[in-house]
Amino acid sequence: MTIRHVVFDIGRVLVHWDPEIPYRRLIPDERERAAFLAEICTADWNLEQDRGRSWADAEAALLALHPGQEALIRAFRLHWHEMVPHALDETVAIYRRLIEQGADVTLLTNFAADTYVEAAERFPFLAQARGVTVSGRIGQIKPDRAIFEHHAESFALDPAATFFVDDNAANVAGARAAGWDAVLFTDAPTLRADLSQRGFAV
Numbered sequence: 001m002t003i004r005h006v007v008f009d010i011g012r013v014l015v016h017w018d019p020e021i022p023y024r025r026l027i028p029d030e031r032e033r034a035a036f037l038a039e040i041c042t043a044d045w046n047l048e049q050d051r052g053r054s055w056a057d058a059e060a061a062l063l064a065l066h067p068g069q070e071a072l073i074r075a076f077r078l079h080w081h082e083m084v085p086h087a088l089d090e091t092v093a094i095y096r097r098l099i100e101q102g103a104d105v106t107l108l109t110n111f112a113a114d115t116y117v118e119a120a121e122r123f124p125f126l127a128q129a130r131g132v133t134v135s136g137r138i139g140q141i142k143p144d145r146a147i148f149e150h151h152a153e154s155f156a157l158d159p160a161a162t163f164f165v166d167d168n169a170a171n172v173a174g175a176r177a178a179g180w181d182a183v184l185f186t187d188a189p190t191l192r193a194d195l196s197q198r199g200f201a202v
Contacts, residue, residue, distance in 0.1 A: 003181060003198040005157045006098055008129070009142075009166035010109040013185045014095060015123055016086050019046070022079035026072060040066055041076045050110040052139040080115055087123055090188030094195070097202040099128050107132040108151045108164070110141050110171075131155055142166070143174025152178070163198055165191060 011017040019037060027033035040062060049058055055077045062073045099105050107129045111119070113136035120126050133151040140147040152159050159179035166172050167185045175182035183194050195202055 001158075001160045003163045003200075004161040005104045005106070005155075005163065006195075006200070007106050007108050007151065007157075007162060007164045007180075008095060009164075009168075009171065009185070010107055010111065010119070010126070011084075012088075012167040013165060014088055014091055014107075014126070015084050015119065016088055017084050019076070019083050021085065022075060022082040023072075026075055026079075036069075036072060040069060041073060046076070047110065047141060049112040049115075050135045051141045052113070052136050055112070055114070077115075081118065081122075084119060084122070087125070088188070091185075091191065092125055094188060094192055094202045096125065096128065098195075098200060101200070101202075103200060104157075105129045106151070106155050106157075108142070108147070109133070110135045112136040142168070142171040145174060145178050148175055148178035148180060152180075163195075165194070 008014055020033065023033050023037065027036055045058065045062065049055060059073055059077070063070055066073065095105065107126065109116070109132065111134050113134060116134045116136065126132065131154070133147065133154060135141045135147060138150060140150060151157070152162065162180045164175040164180045164182040165185045166175070166182065169184055172182045172184050181198070185191060192202055
């Protein structure tokens with residue numbers, strides 16, 4: 001089937017995201033920093049904020065287990081803006097070109113509701129898409145099938161005519177399970193080739 005809808009993830013596709021950035025300053029020792037992010041402020045812990053948990057509840061859960069790490073735990077939200085230092089310009093150029101050509105472009109992202117507001121203010125190009133599904137607003141996350149079905153219903157997408165790009169292999173698999181065409185993002189030239197194969201000259 002001809003692809004009629006293009007859906008972009010945001011983090012590490014359109015906007016750089018690296019939670020280590022502020023912690024390189026706060027925890028200079030590489031091993032200590034790696035341990036902190038692997039054992040305390042983990043990816044799974046952060047994902048619950050993407051699912052809709054408040055930062056107050058998230059911090060309280062960790063402080064109950066690690067009361068001596070309060071400053072570093074609270075630093076995650078306090079210095080969140082440092083974790084998204086810049087847009088990924090080559091991919092943004094592809095995204096904008098698709099929109100200029102009249103393609104139906106939407107965004108589907110795992111993002112806490114409040115930090116998405118900050119990101120949208122800092123990166124105005126996000127508003128150029130027809131719309132966005134933010135996981136933290138609806139209490140659903142990728143790779144669960146429900147969020148793909150929610151997005152398709154919200155924006156009247158035909159799953160079989162929808163192409164999705166994400167930097168996470170599990171999310172790509174989740175999109176495919178929901179009937180979407182999906183690829184793993186590696187770099188802009190590869191994405192451009194993937195889009196070309198689907199009839200988009202960008």
